Amino acid sequence: MRGVRLVSSVSATILAMLLLFLSAAADTYTVVPRPLAPSPAQFSSAARDLGNSDRGKVVFEKRCSGCHAPDENREGPSLRGVFGRRSGEIANFEYSPALKKAHIVWSEETLERWLTDPDGLVPDNNMDFRVAKSQERQDLIRYLRDGLGK
Numbered sequence: 001m002r003g004v005r006l007v008s009s010v011s012a013t014i015l016a017m018l019l020l021f022l023s024a025a026a027d028t029y030t031v032v033p034r035p036l037a038p039s040p041a042q043f044s045s046a047a048r049d050l051g052n053s054d055r056g057k058v059v060f061e062k063r064c065s066g067c068h069a070p071d072e073n074r075e076g077p078s079l080r081g082v083f084g085r086r087s088g089e090i091a092n093f094e095y096s097p098a099l100k101k102a103h104i105v106w107s108e109e110t111l112e113r114w115l116t117d118p119d120g121l122v123p124d125n126n127m128d129f130r131v132a133k134s135q136e137r138q139d140l141i142r143y144l145r146d147g148l149g150k
């Protein structure tokens with residue numbers, strides 16, 4: 001008789017563990033609806049809408065104006081109208097040979113890459129500067145696209 005009781009209490013324990021396991025498993029596999037991951041195209045249009053021209057002007061003055069002005073060349077070329085233009089096109093500015101022959105069109109995508117890592121986009125170019133913060137890059141690109149305040 002004792003043997004039977006032992007077997008039944010062991011099987012009750014196993015049953016309880018099994019139920020516990022099953023309910024935990026059910027929790028694990030509950031399907032939570034998630035939005036689909038955005039495609040790269042959605043990323044760039046989202047980034048476009050995140051930029052703010054007024055903030056971009058402030059960032060430009062802080063980070064770029066040491067080398068760039070809208071309408072005159074300094075250490076870097078003048079930048080008004082740069083959005084949509086080909087790289088290396090300011091006639092009286094002495095570009096690096098690398099940027100001169102890069103033939104990039106400055107867009108959201110190319111400016112994003114340039115400002116993140118100029119050497120990654122155009123090895124051996126002469127702009128020794130990068131913008132680490134994504135928000136600052138977006139604001140700058142918006143400001144450049146909006147014509148630097150004109």
Ligand code: HEC
Pocket residue numbers: 060063064065066067068075076077079082086087088089090094095096098099100106114115124125126127128129131140
């Ligand atoms: C330390 C000086 C320096 C700073 C700071 C700097 N640049 Fe430049 N930039 C340059 C130089 C030099 C070039 C030309 C590079 C070459 O010829 O390879 C250049 C080129 C560029 C070009 C390409 C222009 C063209 O006509 O193709 C863009 C766009 C640009 N810079 C944007 C910016 C922005 C926006 C900032 C601020 C975040 C910035 N730069 C900060 C020196 C600088």
